[in-house]
Amino acid sequence: MLPKYLFYILLFSAPFLGVQCESDKKEQVPVEKKVAKPKVIKEYNLVLNNYNVKRDTIKPGDSFGAILDQYGVAPAEVFIIADKIKDVFNVARINAGKPFTVLQAKDTTSQIEALVYEHDRINYTTIFLRDSIYAVKGKKPVTIKRRKASGVIASSLSAAMDREGLSLALADQLSGMYQWKVDFFKLQKGDHFKVIYKEKYINDTIYAGLAGIEAAVLTHYDNPYYAFKFGKDSITGFSKFYDDEANSLQSFFLKAPLQFSRISSRFTKRRFHPVQKRWKAHKGTDYAAPHGTPIWSTADGVVIKSSYTSGNGNYVKVRHNEKYTTQYLHMSKRNVKVGQRVKQGDVIGFVGSTGLATGPHVCYRFWVYGKQVDPYKQNLPSSEPLKESLKPEYFLAIEPIKKELDNIKTAKLDDLNL
Known part of the structure; x- marks a missing residue:
């Protein structure tokens, strides 16, 4: 039997021992759910999340005033806007088929704050209409991608390039380069081409056209005709092309006076x-x-x-x-x-x-x-050759590119399912 004093000690200490045990339990901390932040959408050098965005296309018969009228801009205001931005943008020259974007305030007024007119896939003009009226020209971010291609001719150069999935613009530029050296009406089956060129992409994904040809070789009657881009014409600003011996590909005369059918x-x-x-x-x-x-x-x-x-x-x-x-x-x-x-x-x-x-x-x-x-x-004269002083630089520049061209594989005529 326990001594009496021990009994009382245990009796009075038990509640305190119980409290101590409860305090040892881990506290339940509520876990906060992470809310995903909306993706920031940037375009036209603006954050589009800040606006209600409406995209449309200029329709035949549309006018700048008629478009703004749909968004509550009175004709008198349109006149003021047109006058203030006339040095940057002529509102009378909007063309049917061109895309435009309207940016409206996100508040209850839905007031139009800006209008973006796209001149082409890259160039645009933003007209700001909220606090002050002004217009600025802009360009979409463009990346350049370098490509290589080749093909064998069964009927024509354009048909061969189309078969390889190459653009009409590339075919036009390639034929333009060689128009002084090769009669395209006399191309033979089995002639072939290799080309190194560059393409433009908007935001790294949307094709925006040909950036230009860097080098090419067109083999006609087993004779390779090389072309390397080197410098620009001082008058026209067009790229100049020379062959592997630094002779200009451009003749004194164009082969034809127009782009003909x-x-x-x-x-x-x-x-x-x-x-x-x-x-x-x-x-x-x-x-x-x-x-x-x-x-x-x-x-x-x-x-x-x-x-x-x-x-x-x-x-x-x-x-x-x-x-x-x-x-x-x-x-x-x-x-x-x-x-x-x-x-x-x-x-x-x-x-x-x-x-x-x-x-x-x-x-x-x-x-x-x-x-x-x-x-x-006629054996027509050629344009001026590359200056002697530039030839060492030229040959040094084209050496690795020529090796690239020579290493591009080309299908044989027998390999085509024609």
């Missing part, structure tokens, strides 16, 4: 005239093209005729030097005057069917020392 009639001593209904010489080359297609001067020179006759229609004649003269017939409209100096590639008129013509085309005529000749049979 087809050659509808070549230089010949005997052709049945479609209008006069008789056989006669045709001392020119007819290039069929849509009405209004720009016509270029094929070389630098001075305009010595810009006139109209019943046979030629609207025509322009350019003297390039004492040896060469060219003429361009049947224009819908002339774009130069007598005495005007023109550069190679300048637009001197537009395709039409004036004079003795049955459809839209340009008749291109070529004189050597006053005698009309077939330009396709």
